[in-house]
Amino acid sequence: MPSPTSQPGRPERGRCSPAARRSRSRSVGPSTPASSQEPAVAEPHRIDPLTRPYAPSRLEAKPQVGAEGFFAVDLRVGTVVTAAPFPEAREPALKLTVDFGPVLGVLQTSAKISNYDPEELVGRQVVGAVNLGSRRIAGFVSQFLVLGGLEPDGTVRLLGADAHLPDGAPVG
Template identity: 40%
Template sequence: MNTIAWSDFEKVEMRIGTIIQVNDFPEARNPAYQLTIDFGDEIGIKKSSAQITMCYTKIDLVGKQIVAVTNFPVKQIGKFMSECLVLGSIGKNNDIVLLSSDLKVENGLRIG
């Protein structure tokens, strides 16, 4: 396992956001959804692509609070621009379980 300096970790902004919209993403190479996520007043609304179709339906996701990295550069995935990286654990079959808060908290709170 590679280690990083604490100063490197401090550069990564992981924040809590609430998924407010979920769309299918048929153009994606692997099954995925397009997510619209509210990170509160300071950060605002961001979009992300997430390969989470094995564990979640669109109905499961709307209103769910998740953890995402919000300060990566925008990444183009096909015609879609992903503005943040939603975090999750990756299982043996590439099934992804989202990282989330077990209690409802304010959107935009930083994870540290």
């Protein structure tokens, strides 16, 4: 029963509307926004080498997103400035800083890659999705998603350009 001080169409003080409760219960991914003070709660990504879940013959096609959806993602080429192990991550990972040119500057990310020595990545050009928002991963703010192809066993092979491009060059 509404209290005498409640206003029509508004929930009582201290109570959420059903729409507000539904929107708070949705989850969009395993990591948390960088502005959140809570630690990320994510299930570890486990690969079963016997089933090889990333084998192209086992993967179904994803639904179509259309050109508008694809071009909404800002993909850029950048040069790795630093690469270092990330022992605080749940799974083997590296911290990368990448120079995306004068407009975007230097951004950092955490990448679940264990098949590269950090030293061999410095100076290499990579492709990153730079407008997905920041995520906090084990206390580290990841500002972009570095892209790679997946081997059947889940090993990541970083994407890059076949010739040197200016840092910040768009991918289309």
